[in-house]
Amino acid sequence: MTYFRPVALEHASRLLNHGPTVLITSRSRDGARRNLMAAAWSMPVEFSPPRIAIVVDKGAHSRLMIEESGAFGICVPAAMFIDTTYAVGSVSGAEEDKFSRFSITAVPSATLNVPLIEQGCVAWLECRLLPESGAQEKYDTCFGEVLSAAADERVFQNGRWNFADANASLHTIHHLGAGNFIRSGDTLRAKAP
């Protein structure tokens, strides 16, 4: 049973707008190998078409896979997945399959066959790499276009996050550094200008 429901592409940027730490998934060109890494550095760059930027070091195994396959996934881990999120960010996938090592269940994305994680996560975005050599080489910044997205209906409905005390284990996490994260907290509403 899955709580994931499709997110309309015009709402995809909302999934990352508040700056959660994410898991970036990738695969080899032939699809035989796969990888994932944790990343605190990502952001939307355009609403429509939905485009995002992620930072992946050129020494990372994920970077090699993303460039050779032209595809990646962004999965948004929930508070209940904090230990795994930190663990996958602390080892390299060059030697072994981190999904197997950490018992992470992944399903292939519909169009690009990148692994997507629903158990432990509350949203995912399937992305096509938009090659941009200057930014990639100088700033390790990779742009992507979102082809499809989905989120856990218990915490994201009608294009909006709905964080409440009752679903605290499903809140997003935001890395401060060294294994310390903040959980998305109470919702504040700004006065209309």
Added chain:
Amino acid sequence: MTYFRPVALEHASRLLNHGPTVLITSRSRDGARRNLMAAAWSMPVEFSPPRIAIVVDKGAHSRLMIEESGAFGICVPAAMFIDTTYAVGSVSGAEEDKFSRFSITAVPSATLNVPLIEQGCVAWLECRLLPESGAQEKYDTCFGEVLSAAADERVFQNGRWNFADANASLHTIHHLGAGNFIRSGDTLRAKAP
């Protein structure tokens, strides 16, 4: 009296690592005019030297000023500043000085003379634009190098955010969309892998 203390450059990325919504400040080339805007889309891209990326639409008045002056500031608003943060993101600075309109106090940065905001904010970073025409034109993504940074010692000490119930008005805010923000919540510590 200010609670702001310098942040070591090697810790500058920590100020943005958890994805807060920020205010981007700018000035005209001659320094006679100034502007600010709210931005949910920013991220670090490198630890050392500290470099960041921000998204500023090419139609925005701030974008013109950033490109002509080669400088910008990033100020991190606190929960107590939520109404002003939302308000400055809702009007253009082409017609009037938003600092005056919204009674925002700014001080010029030491090196690049960009306006920096301490009242209502808990951190700032003074940045030099790193021109990168491809990313700027295609994705409105502007890279910058951090020349100096500071943070409110009541909530950032020894290179780390320290969000607690006692300083809730100083917590960072993270825009969900349409004037709804989450406040940085409780700190969770991941198990060492």
